[in-house]
Structure formats: C-alpha cells, structure tokens
Amino acid sequence: MDNSGKEKEASALMAEAEKKLKSSQSFFGALFGGSSKVEEACDMYARAANMYKMAKNWSAAGNAFCQAARLHLQVQSKHDAATNFIDAGNAFKKADPQGSPPFLLHLHCSDMYFYTWLAIAHYEQAADYYKGEESTSSANKCLLKVATYAAQLEQYQKAIEIYEQVGTNAMDSTLLKYSAKDYFFKATLCHFCVDMLNAKLALQKYEEMFPAFSDSRECKLVKKLLDAYEEQNVEAYTDAVKEYDTISRLDQWLTTMLLRIKKTIQDDESDLR
Incomplete structure (x- = not known):
C-alpha cells in the first residue's frame, strides 16, 4: 500500500473513531457499554496515528495520538495517556524539527490536555510527599489543585x-x-x-x-x-x-x-x- 492508501485508511479510522465516540455519548450509548466504545475509539485513533506515521504524515499522526491520549485520560488510563502524549510529541518533532515538543505540544493540543494532565500528576506527587511529612495543610493545597485541574478535564x-x-x-x-x-x-x-x-x-x-x-x-x-x-x-x-x-x-x-x-x-x- 502506498502512502496515499495508508492516509486514506487512517482517515477512515479517524472517522470511525469519531462516530464510535459520538454513539458512546448518547443516552442509550452510555447505558449500553459507553466506556467500551470509548476504549474502542482510543484503539482506532492509535491505529490511525500509526498509519499516518507509515505515510510520513507526522502532523496528522501527532493529532491522532493526541485524540487517543485524551480518551485514555477520560477512562483513567494515565500510563497509556502519557505514552500517547510522548508519541504525539515525537511525531510533531518530526513534522517541525525546529519546534521543541513536548513543550510546544499545546500548540497542537490546543485544549491543554497535555499540560493539565502533567499538572495533575505533579500536584498528586507533591500531595503524597507532604502527607508523608505530615504537613496536612500543604497536602490539601496540592490536592485542591488536583481537583481544579481534574474538573477541567x-x-x-x-x-x-x-x-x-x-x-x-x-x-x-x-x-x-x-x-x-x-x-x-x-x-x-x-x-x-x-x-x-x-x-x-x-x-x-x-x-x-x-x-x-x-x-x-x-x-x-x-x-x-x-x-x-x-x-x-x-x-x-x-x-x-x-x-x-x-x-x-x-x-x-x-x-x-x-x-x-x-x-x-x-x-x-x-x-x-
């Protein structure tokens, strides 16, 4: 399959993932296996991203990995989300070698999911540290930051x-x-x-x-x-x-x-x- 064929297949997977995601958000979709449909959409976005990579369409690959990462966060799969964000950063770096992903990843993931997720991880770690030091006040301040960012996501x-x-x-x-x-x-x-x-x-x-x-x-x-x-x-x-x-x-x-x-x-x- 040439690059054009790979891009077409990737685009079809993206469309199917979006369709799957929309059906999971409907009342009956949520009632009957909404989370499994989100996971299926996750898989489709990741497969599409890899197809774009094979076609050397790095920007589209990065965007598809971002979509997969967002859904992983939605179903609380933090490790998978982190992996996809790193994959996205690597793809964007190839698309724009002069850029500095993942630090500029927010230019592509404009909703700031990446940085918000990082902030949550940072404050959770800090809260655990302060709990260990029995500094309840500082731990609570960090936890409240986690709550703020978690609600945004x-x-x-x-x-x-x-x-x-x-x-x-x-x-x-x-x-x-x-x-x-x-x-x-x-x-x-x-x-x-x-x-x-x-x-x-x-x-x-x-x-x-x-x-x-x-x-x-x-x-x-x-x-x-x-x-x-x-x-x-x-x-x-x-x-x-x-x-x-x-x-x-x-x-x-x-x-x-x-x-x-x-x-x-x-x-x-x-x-x-």
Whole structure:
C-alpha cells in the first residue's frame, strides 16, 4: 500500500473513531457499554496515528495520538495517556524539527490536555510527599489543585472526592470552617456537571453534614440553579448567576463549570455575565 492508501485508511479510522465516540455519548450509548466504545475509539485513533506515521504524515499522526491520549485520560488510563502524549510529541518533532515538543505540544493540543494532565500528576506527587511529612495543610493545597485541574478535564469523580475530603476536614477546624462551604459548593457543581439528580442528593448530604452550609450564598445559588434546571429556564439560571456574581465575582473555574451546566439546559454560547 502506498502512502496515499495508508492516509486514506487512517482517515477512515479517524472517522470511525469519531462516530464510535459520538454513539458512546448518547443516552442509550452510555447505558449500553459507553466506556467500551470509548476504549474502542482510543484503539482506532492509535491505529490511525500509526498509519499516518507509515505515510510520513507526522502532523496528522501527532493529532491522532493526541485524540487517543485524551480518551485514555477520560477512562483513567494515565500510563497509556502519557505514552500517547510522548508519541504525539515525537511525531510533531518530526513534522517541525525546529519546534521543541513536548513543550510546544499545546500548540497542537490546543485544549491543554497535555499540560493539565502533567499538572495533575505533579500536584498528586507533591500531595503524597507532604502527607508523608505530615504537613496536612500543604497536602490539601496540592490536592485542591488536583481537583481544579481534574474538573477541567471532566474527571468529576476525582474532583468530588477531593473537595469532599478537604471540606469534611475543614468543617471540623475552627480556623478552616468558613472555607468548607466553598469546597462543598465546588463538589456540588461537579455533581451537577454529571447529573442534576446527583447534585440535588449531594446538596442534601452536605447540608446535613455541615448545617452552616445551608445559610451560605453558595448553597442558595445551587438551589436556584437546580430550580431553573428543572424548569428548563435558561433566563432564571443566568439571572441567578448574575446576582451571585455582583457580590462574589466568579473566577475562571466557576465560570467554566457554570457554563457547562448551562449548556445542558440549552445550547447557548453566550457568556453568563
């Protein structure tokens, strides 16, 4: 098979992988083997990448390896993700010998999956170190960074577990008690990104665990967002966020999470502010 034939086969694999991925994201697809379809798409992207390599289309190979790496992260296969990112870096280096992958890999993987994944690995390692030194405060700071980045990668369960753990520890501390509401707020938003019912049940749990949370502006905001979601009322959702933002300015992370939730009500690209 000549290079042209190899590229055609690679392109067909890319299209098939995308199709497989879309079917895994549908309601019934998720219900019936969604994760296995993601793994199959992973394999197809990797095969396509190798076909592009054989055709010496290094840029396309790098992009296909990036796609495979992103999906490996989605199914928590960190080692495979790292391997694919390295493969992508090597391919991009051949495509642009003057560049300096993997440090410039973000130019090709524009969503910053590579650097975000590296940041998670770095902060997890640091957290383990501080735990070993019994420096709980420093370990928690690192874990909160992991939660922030994990949520950005849509690894919501990892983020939720960290926010709940740090929040539970904080509510038992006189000095840290006030910050517990922020962690439970962020955990609830992560739940909301997955499913509205998850968020409602989580909110009830956090209020029972930490009654002071009920009186916080964050808890009241989530309740308004839940009501807006149930009513499929985008305007009410946006108004609730704007009202909150006038007193407590939204940072980039909160804005991202709130936009993700809003898009599940209605596909609306407009800003929340």
